[in-house]
Amino acid sequence: DIVMTQSPDSLAVSLGERATIDCKSSQSLLYSSNNKDYLAWYQQKPGQPPKLLIYWASTRESGVPDRFSGSGSGTDFTLTISSLQAEDVAVYYCQQYYSTPMTFGQGTRLEIK
């Protein structure tokens, strides 16, 4: 199984500041035949289901604010929120969909400082 490890486990950032969450996979998520990284980012607010933010490591889902961006390739990935808003308080998960089981990271809790 591919193990997904996020860091940090929790993060406190001031409003308007940048938030960065890292995700590392135990094996490459880059599929050579199409040069795509099989990595997604989700946001989960309390009492709600996860919401897709980013897929193919860096493609923003429709309707997601452009302050959210994804980067990285292979085994190392980053979710960046360029200017933190109050509504961004949530737990964030990375997920690999390269192979089954489609594993998630343990989650990063993002709070306001």
Add this chain to the structure above:
Amino acid sequence: EVQLVESGGGLVQPGGSLRLSCAASGFTFSSYWMHWVRQAPGKGLVWVSRIKSDESSTNYADSVKGRFTISRDNGKNTLYLQMNSLRAEDTAVYYCARTRIAVRDAFDIWGQGTMVTVSS
């Protein structure tokens, strides 16, 4: 509106069975791979199972293999998860989710979840 609505959760004794349903609407259900993902109270997301659009292929997490069965009825636009030999560690919110486009793709639509509690 594209929507997934789960039902069938509840309290069940260890060793018991439960069948979850996920009703889809607002999209062509028969065209998409579908998944079940669970989340134990206060814990992270865990992928459980997936099924191909035409039901010809299924996959399971090792933790549920042999106990859970995923299925679908494309005529009723409904996804199912039959859970047998339930254990305390199966206690979780169970979400159904849609694969975005391809067989290996992100999950773009999620239901609100249904709670399963396994306890005596």
